[in-house]
Amino acid sequence: xxxxxxxxxxxxxxxxxxxxxxxxxxxxxxxxxxxxxxxxxxxxxxxxxxxxxxxxxxxxxxxxxxxxxxxxxxxxxxxxxxxxxxxxxxxxxxxxxxxxxxxxxxxxxxxxxxxxxxxxxxxxxxxxxxxxxxxxxxxxxxxxxxxxxxxxxxxxxxxxxxxxxxxxxxxxxxxxxxxxxxxxxxxxxxxxxxxxxxxxxxxxxxxxxxxxxxxxxxxxxxxxxxxxxxxxxxxxxxxxxxxxxxxxxxxxxxxxxxxxxxxxxxxxxxxxxxxxxxxxxxxxxxxxxxxxxxxxxxxxxxxxxxxxxxxxxxxxxxxxxxxxxxxxxxxxxxxxxxxxxxxxxxxxxxxxxxxxxxxxxxxxxxxxxxxxxxx
Numbered sequence: 262x263x264x265x266x267x268x269x270x271x272x273x274x275x276x277x278x279x280x281x282x283x284x285x286x287x288x289x290x291x292x293x294x295x296x297x298x299x300x301x302x303x304x305x306x307x308x309x310x311x312x313x314x315x316x317x318x319x320x321x322x323x324x325x326x327x328x329x330x331x332x333x334x335x336x337x338x339x340x341x342x343x344x345x346x347x348x349x350x351x352x353x354x355x356x357x358x359x360x361x362x363x364x365x366x367x368x369x370x371x372x373x374x375x376x377x378x379x380x381x382x383x384x385x386x387x388x389x390x391x392x393x394x395x396x397x398x399x400x401x402x403x404x405x406x407x408x409x410x411x412x413x414x415x416x417x418x419x420x421x422x423x424x425x426x427x428x429x430x431x432x433x434x435x436x437x438x439x440x441x442x443x444x445x446x447x448x449x450x451x452x453x454x455x456x457x458x459x460x461x462x463x464x465x466x467x468x469x470x471x472x473x474x475x476x477x478x479x480x481x482x483x484x485x486x487x488x489x490x491x492x493x494x495x496x497x498x499x500x501x502x503x504x505x506x507x508x509x510x511x512x513x514x515x516x517x518x519x520x521x522x523x524x525x526x527x528x529x530x531x532x533x534x535x536x537x538x539x540x541x542x543x544x545x546x547x548x549x550x551x552x553x554x555x556x557x558x559x560x561x562x563x564x565x566x567x568x569x570x571x572x573x574x575x576x577x578x579x580x581x582x583x584x585x586x587x588x589x590x591x592x593x594x595x596x597x598x599x600x601x602x603x604x605x606x607x608x609x610x611x612x613x614x615x616x617x618x619x620x621x622x623x624x625x626x627x628x629x630x631x632x633x634x635x636x
Contacts (some may be wrong), residue, residue: 433460494530505547
């Protein structure tokens with residue numbers, strides 16, 4: 262989704278609740294409770310304990326706030342657990358933090374309309390998808406110096422991932438309705454993959470397949486990352502506007518999160534939906550922790566849904582940790598099992614005009630923050 266669309270939707274959530282809560286007060290969903298209006302138990306694929314927290318289950322809660330301030334919106338976050346760095350998209354630049362100290366270690370400038378960051382660790386290279394300029398910036402992950410730039414083959418490159426099987430970076434171009442494949446070693450375009458609709462986030466299985474949500478078709482398309490073609494597409498029943506996507510590579514399970522307030526779990530071989538679980542409103546990202554067998558959905562209403570895997574086809578919701586309204590994108594630190602989310606406060610929108618019938622509320626200056634949740 263476009264950065265501005267994400268921020269506008271998050272801000273509308275904030276304004277919607279303003280009549281009954283101050284901006285600083287938590288949303289109605291609290292840790293251990295289902296989001297307002299959501300079913301109390303998973304829809305399908307639920308284990309018998311789905312309505313309760315499992316014994317000894319980790320209770321995620323806020324452990325730290327990193328006040329960054331600064332101008333610009335935001336979109337995806339990317340975390341390098343080995344290098345201990347968090348990459349935060351900020352409109353025209355990427356801010357890089359040391360996740361242990363919380364301090365800013367540098368910036369990557371000149372990334373106009375940046376959406377996401379992908380990393381190729383073995384090459385010591387990183388890549389940003391710059392929606393406004395429809396380019397991809399290549400940088401050195403050690404020095405953060407920009408080492409190259411290439412034009413995407415479609416407008417508005419949004420989500421971006423690295424596929425280790427093909428050693429290619431894939432950008433998913435929202436307005437172009439296609440994907441650009443870039444050779445990570447040379448920084449040159451390897452080809453284009455036409456898609457059925459508007460792509461959102463993607464995940465790679467490490468074996469030569471890339472899965473991508475098609476937001477306006479409510480489906481997942483499967484790309485052969487070496488042949489650069491779509492092998493097949495699967496509809497996702499009961500899922501409206503799939504956005505975030507994560508993968509359990511060991512068990513071959515995909516976790517797609519939908520604006521219809523569900524997390525759908527699919528078999529990555531057949532596309533069969535093996536489970537469907539309730540999540541919060543305004544979701545935009547999913548994550549999977551292979552060490553704890555937990556899946557996460559970050560919801561713009563101000564909650565983080567935590568889902569326990571009991572088996573490849575069995576899951577239950579542990580609870581919904583309180584975050585902050587607008588905290589809809591996140592990154593997981595697989596070393597500490599902490600979740601990092603971006604959020605900000607929003608003011609009152611200006612009066613509508615003929616040119617702007619639905620004006621966006623402004624972000625409160627200096628309010629941009631990284632929330633850190635831990636078990």
